[in-house]
Amino acid sequence: MDAIDCIKTRMSIRKFKADPVPQDVLRQVVETAQWSPSYKNSQPWEVVVLSGAKKKALSKMLVELLESGKEMCPDIAAPESWPEAEGARIADLFRKRKEATGIDLSDPAIVYKAKVANFNFYAAPHAIYLFQEESLSQWSLFDLGLFAQSLMLAAHAKGLGTVPQAFATDYAADVKRFLDIPDSKRLVLGISIGYPDMDSPANALRTDRSGLDEIVRWVE
């Protein structure tokens, strides 16, 4: 698969096969992501790969926290509002998802179910958490985004599926305590990773993108 195919055919996977991914494949995926560019080559990324009993225990803890009604406190706050163009695209995604799957993400009961699915990492055999020092600037957050995309593309090139998950960071302090990560780090993203179950309706919806002219202005 060439780079353009890899970028254009990657999609968020929300149902995985149970088969674990061999550790050398996971290592290759993370090692590839290390070649992402970063501000002054600072490489502001720290990675935890969770599998097996520990992954199950973390999922159980997250679901129990949700059920207990504990307030969510991610290190990067969820947006409270969106500018018009971005808001319209989100509304479009929600409408298409509801049409295709019946899942209405504007319904709080469905969002609760979606949180549970996120905390179970969509049945993936592995979960990846990305951290960085909290004192790092917004440029480093940008760098970690590049790293995340490289990781997801490398995984896709190896026949694996991924989904980036802000929701997986909802209980950031608890996740850090569970993983023995100091409070001086910010938890930026969770990523489920494994072999995609493409027969599942959860993976049937392919998102689209705005027309090029909506986002580009050619200046000469």
Ligand SMILES: Cc1cc2nc3c(=O)[nH]c(=O)nc-3n(C[C@H](O)[C@H](O)[C@H](O)COP(=O)(O)O)c2cc1C
């Ligand atoms: C920073 C970020 C956070 C996201 N958080 C979640 C999440 O918590 N749960 C989830 O199912 N998908 C999440 N997504 C996936 C997006 O919904 C998805 O990337 C978007 O709808 C485009 O679809 P695609 O990835 O299939 O191209 C997130 C994506 C990004 C980049």
